[in-house]
Amino acid sequence: IAGITQAPTSQILAAGRRMTLRCTQDMRHNAMYWYRQDLGLGLRLIHYSNTAGTTGKGEVPDGYSVSRANTDDFPLTLASAVPSQTSVYFCASSDQPNTEAFFGQGTRLTVV
Amino acid sequence: AQSVTQPDIHITVSEGASLELRCNYSYGATPYLFWYVQSPGQGLQLLLKYFSGDTLVQGIKGFEAEFKRSQSSFNLRKPSVHWSDAAEYFCAVGIIQGAQKLVFGQGTRLTINP
Numbered sequence: 001i002a003g004i005t006q007a008p009t010s011q012i013l014a015a016g017r018r019m020t021l022r023c024t025q026d027m028r029h030n031a032m033y034w035y036r037q038d039l040g041l042g043l044r045l046i047h048y049s050n051t052a053g054t055t056g057k058g059e060v061p062d063g064y065s066v067s068r069a070n071t072d073d074f075p076l077t078l079a080s081a082v083p084s085q086t087s088v089y090f091c092a093s094s095d096q097p098n099t100e101a102f103f104g105q106g107t108r109l110t111v112v
Numbered sequence: 113a114q115s116v117t118q119p120d121i122h123i124t125v126s127e128g129a130s131l132e133l134r135c136n137y138s139y140g141a142t143p144y145l146f147w148y149v150q151s152p153g154q155g156l157q158l159l160l161k162y163f164s165g166d167t168l169v170q171g172i173k174g175f176e177a178e179f180k181r182s183q184s185s186f187n188l189r190k191p192s193v194h195w196s197d198a199a200e201y202f203c204a205v206g207i208i209q210g211a212q213k214l215v216f217g218q219g220t221r222l223t224i225n226p
Contacts, residue, residue, distance in 0.1 A: 033214065040121065042202060042218035043156075050213075058213065090155060094214070099144060099163075099206055101214055103155040 003027070006091050006104035013081050013111050021076040021107050023091035031094045032074040033058075033101065034066060036087040043090065049074055081111045114139045114207050116217035124223040127195055133188040133220050135203030144206030145186040146214075147177055151199045159201075162186065173197070198224045 007022045025032065030051050035043040035058075045058030049068040063085060065077045074093075078085055088108050092101040115138045125131055137143060144163050148156040160171025167179040177188045186203060203217040 035216070040218065042118075043216040045213060045215065048213050056213070059215075092156075092214075100146065100158055100161055101156075101204075103148075103157075105155045 004091055004093055004102055004104035006107050008107060010108040013109060015081055015083060015111055017081050019078045019081055021089055023074045023104060024072050025093040026072065027093060027102065028071060029093035029095050031096060032068065033092045034076045035090045035092065036060065037090060038087050083111045085109065086111045114205065114215050116203055116205050116215055118203055118217035118220050120220045122221045124225060125193055126225045128192050131190045131193045133201050135186045135217060137184050137205045139205060139207065141208065142181060143208060145179060146204040147171065147188045148202045148204060149199045150202065156202065193224055195224045195226065198222055
């Protein structure tokens, strides 16, 4: 089934640990995004990539890094997790950077 | 900076009543506009989108939205809600100049009374 796959679906992580959230899409979309969803704050853009080999900072990039080595994969790394990074993380992709986005099912991350 | 505002954090309506969810954006040009719905524990699903042309757009599940340039608004409407419409609704804009990206509003949680 075509779409976006995120892994893991949930994770409890000790503060200070490094963690990579995985995201893979099979729609050959050019653009990919990482959002975090927090109660009352909606979805805030962390990082985005308009095409393979390029990335950009979103609204809340601090503490996160991304890479886009190929079209299909867009991993999000927390170098040293902090409790404020407890959130639900959504990966999304779209054919063009500003058009309809398709979302994964999310990764629920708890930093303790 | 570009922004999207959904003024209503939580709305409660009775089943069968009409619904309007508000969305305002701040952007120098006409953006691409979207409404998404998120059921509990799920990802986001596109309800409808506006790129150009007719300012009244129809979407899935009986929803429609109207783009009003003069008010920088893109309000979502449904004439008669069903209990299954209870969810979180997000308005989003696609920025078409400069750093192209999607920006979301804070969301409106819809509760349906039986």
